[in-house]
Amino acid sequence: MGCGPNITYIHIMTKAAAIWFYRQRCPYSQPQMKPRVRAREQHCDAQELFSMIPCRVLRRGLPEGPPQAAQEGLQATLEAELKDERLYSQGHERPEGDFCLICTLPIPLPMYEHSAFAVCCMKRICYGCAMAVGRRGMLNCPFCRTPHSDSKNEADALAMVQKRVEKKDSEAIFSLGNKYYHGGEPGLQKDIQKAVVLREEAAELGSLEALCNLGVAYYHGKGVDKDKAKGYSYSTVKVAMQGHVESRYNLGVIETEHGNHYRAVRHILISAKVGHKASLDTIKRAFMGGHAMKEQYAKTLKGYQDAVEEMKSHDRDEAKRRFAKIFGRN
Numbered sequence: 606m607g608c609g610p611n612i613t614y615i616h617i618m619t620k621a622a623a624i625w626f627y628r629q630r631c632p633y634s635q636p637q638m639k640p641r642v643r644a645r646e647q648h649c650d651a652q653e654l655f656s657m658i659p660c661r662v663l664r665r666g667l668p669e670g671p672p673q674a675a676q677e678g679l680q681a682t683l684e685a686e687l688k689d690e691r692l693y694s695q696g697h698e699r700p701e702g703d704f705c706l707i708c709t710l711p712i713p714l715p716m717y718e719h720s721a722f723a724v725c726c727m728k729r730i731c732y733g734c735a736m737a738v739g740r741r742g743m744l745n746c747p748f749c750r751t752p753h754s755d756s757k758n759e760a761d762a763l764a765m766v767q768k769r770v771e772k773k774d775s776e777a778i779f780s781l782g783n784k785y786y787h788g789g790e791p792g793l794q795k796d797i798q799k800a801v802v803l804r805e806e807a808a809e810l811g812s813l814e815a816l817c818n819l820g821v822a823y824y825h826g827k828g829v830d831k832d833k834a835k836g837y838s839y840s841t842v843k844v845a846m847q848g849h850v851e852s853r854y855n856l857g858v859i860e861t862e863h864g865n866h867y868r869a870v871r872h873i874l875i876s877a878k879v880g881h882k883a884s885l886d887t888i889k890r891a892f893m894g895g896h897a898m899k900e901q902y903a904k905t906l907k908g909y910q911d912a913v914e915e916m917k918s919h920d921r922d923e924a925k926r927r928f929a930k931i932f933g934r935n
């Protein structure tokens with residue numbers, strides 16, 4: 606079937622819609638197909654459609670007025686296409702909070718294994734810089750000058766976090782929420798409901814970690830009523846599109862669960878290229894299983910290696926060696 610019979614259903618379209626429609630419906634836009642004479646006529650009609658702004662589409666003998674369902678279907682498809690375009694084209698750069706405030710380099714992933722928060726002011730620095738600061742004999746927080754010894758006691762550290770919570774620091778609120786979620790800290794009882802309220806508040810104030818966490822919680826029903834649509838929404842529009850790496854990876858996992866391998870690979874390519882090892886491993890498995898192309902894997906591997914290289918520094922390498930020596934890990 607050519608494009609002729611379909612285009613009669615549409616009266617006025619935007620140029621973008623016409624281009625999409627033409628490419629989707631017209632088999633003669635495929636170079637390998639040779640148009641026959643009658644079909645060529647329809648093909649020309651489609652080209653006319655392609656060039657009109659806005660496009661008044663041909664009507665050929667059919668009753669006036671397009672079928673409502675066809676128009677609504679097309680509208681929905683176009684909206685979904687535009688939504689996807691935004692989803693896949695945004696969030697390729699890591700967010701501001703993923704960079705060390707001293708050396709300004711992106712922090713290796715997962716960040717909790719390579720960086721720490723100064724609880725006095727809730728600022729994140731990489732372990733390389735933390736070690737370098739200590740080596741220079743600085744015993745105070747490099748940002749707010751609070752003595753390190755003050756934050757070593759758990760109760761004092763909790764008091765510092767609570768002080769930041771009063772000042773509406775989103776990371777402090779998220780941190781306190783985590784403490785309530787896991788429990789076990791002196792002077793603080795495990796309270797899941799309170800943890801959720803705090804995470805919601807942190808998310809509203811802009812904490813991407815809190816948003817990601819809530820997305821996972823709603824999707825799996827952890828501590829909240831299970832709501833997959835809400836969980837998915839938290840992990841897409843609000844977080845992955847802002848560059849949050851774990852959320853982008855989570856989207857890939859969700860699409861894989863639904864058997865949407867093409868969509869899954871598109872998400873995970875993005876997270877792998879900023880240095881997320883689990884994503885790289887997933888793309889490798891997808892390639893082995895025939896769900897990703899060799900070129901995609903090769904390009905992703907190169908992107909991943911470049912990102913890892915960019916995150917290296919002398920101080921970070923040294924901190925890594927020291928940790929390996931102390932904790933026996935790489």
Ligand SMILES: [Zn+2]
Nearest residue numbers: 705708731734
């Ligand atoms: Zn640093």
Ligand SMILES: [Zn+2]
Nearest residue numbers: 725726746749
């Ligand atoms: Zn501080």
